[in-house]
Amino acid sequence: MKKIGFIGLGVMGGSIVKHFLKHGYEVFVYNRTQAKAAPYLAIGAKGCATPTEVANASEIIFTMVGFPQDVEEVYFGSHGIFQGDVAGKYLVDLTTSTPSLAQKIFVKGVERFAHVLDAPVSGGDLGAQKGTLTIMVGGIEEDYAALQKEFAVFGKTINYQGVAGSGQHTKMANQIMIAGTMTGMTELLVYANAAGLDVEKVLATVGGGSAANWSLSNYAPRILQGDYTPGFFVKHFVKDLKIALEEAKKLGLDLPATAQAEALYEKLENEGYGNDGTQSLIKLYWPEGIAPVSKK
Ligand code: NAP
Numbered sequence: 001m002k003k004i005g006f007i008g009l010g011v012m013g014g015s016i017v018k019h020f021l022k023h024g025y026e027v028f029v030y031n032r033t034q035a036k037a038a039p040y041l042a043i044g045a046k047g048c049a050t051p052t053e054v055a056n057a058s059e060i061i062f063t064m065v066g067f068p069q070d071v072e073e074v075y076f077g078s079h080g081i082f083q084g085d086v087a088g089k090y091l092v093d094l095t096t097s098t099p100s101l102a103q104k105i106f107v108k109g110v111e112r113f114a115h116v117l118d119a120p121v122s123g124g125d126l127g128a129q130k131g132t133l134t135i136m137v138g139g140i141e142e143d144y145a146a147l148q149k150e151f152a153v154f155g156k157t158i159n160y161q162g163v164a165g166s167g168q169h170t171k172m173a174n175q176i177m178i179a180g181t182m183t184g185m186t187e188l189l190v191y192a193n194a195a196g197l198d199v200e201k202v203l204a205t206v207g208g209g210s211a212a213n214w215s216l217s218n219y220a221p222r223i224l225q226g227d228y229t230p231g232f233f234v235k236h237f238v239k240d241l242k243i244a245l246e247e248a249k250k251l252g253l254d255l256p257a258t259a260q261a262e263a264l265y266e267k268l269e270n271e272g273y274g275n276d277g278t279q280s281l282i283k284l285y286w287p288e289g290i291a292p293v294s295k296k
Helices: 011-022 034-041 051-057 068-076 099-111 124-130 141-146 148-154 166-194 199-206 214-224 234-250 256-273 278-284
Strands: 004-007 027-030 060-063 090-093 115-118 133-139 155-162
Touching: 004 011, 004 051, 011 027, 011 034, 011 124, 011 148, 027 034, 027 051, 051 060, 060 068, 068 090, 068 099, 090 099, 099 115, 099 133, 099 166, 115 141, 115 166, 124 133, 124 214, 133 141, 133 148, 133 166, 141 148, 141 155, 148 155, 155 166, 166 199, 166 214, 166 234, 166 256, 166 278, 199 214, 214 278, 234 256, 234 278, 256 278
Parallel strands: 004 027, 004 060, 060 090, 090 115, 133 155
Antiparallel strands: 115 133
């Protein structure tokens, strides 16, 4: 079994590390806030002081940090992965980041005889906990094929999308869809409640028809329970929608519905909800986070 390195022990990375440990892998971990590594060290992960140390100790190094600037630091920083011995090793970025940064890491990796893949995921915190994530992979196809066993540890739908950066482009397409399902789910709830309907009954009904989607079945119940914990952070969705719109612009595309979703989520972030889950979009309509009594 190959030695696994894992950098970034947040909502997603932490769950993935647990799967590798359960499958019997030796796992070397690093997180910026070191205290967050403690629960994983307690169940058998080995702690490292820097990303360079992780790179030196491991054969497949996964990164799952927050923003593109974090990815940049983890790979190219003074204690970064590329300061370590990476020849012959696999470097796999699971973060949702930019296609251009994925290409930059790929080029540097090739120079250093490493195998580089961009492999953002979808399926949320629950998909990470269950090990059923969708993984969208860019890079060299043989490198993707070589990691099938490791991807299967935390993923279910795992597909090769094309050259370096294609995984990130696929994830942007995914986020463009999610922009629609999150705004649609939010407005559905606001409308159904204002019309004086039994909202739970509406969900049970439309969720069985052509309005069915992941946001509806996973996030609407959290809203009705008043649960706004992340899940998927608002600040990360704003990041993703900005990347998607920038990439669309480079392609000469205008995506007005995605732009509207971005504006709504940016407003939500500016109102102080950046560290809440994306289901908190409804607070723009229901400031208390609970359905107001319908006037109807
Ligand atoms: P998170 O809980 O904020 O986790 C990110 C982790 O990366 C944090 O523990 C953070 O450390 C660490 N980190 C950041 N910069 C670092 C650095 N320079 N060196 C080492 N560690 C660093 O976020 P998440 O929800 O797991 O999401 C991670 C990525 O996956 C994001 O790009 C997100 O957009 C994407 N994603 C999330 C979901 C989801 O549903 N949550 C689904 C698909 C994709 P600190 O503790 O110091 O902050």
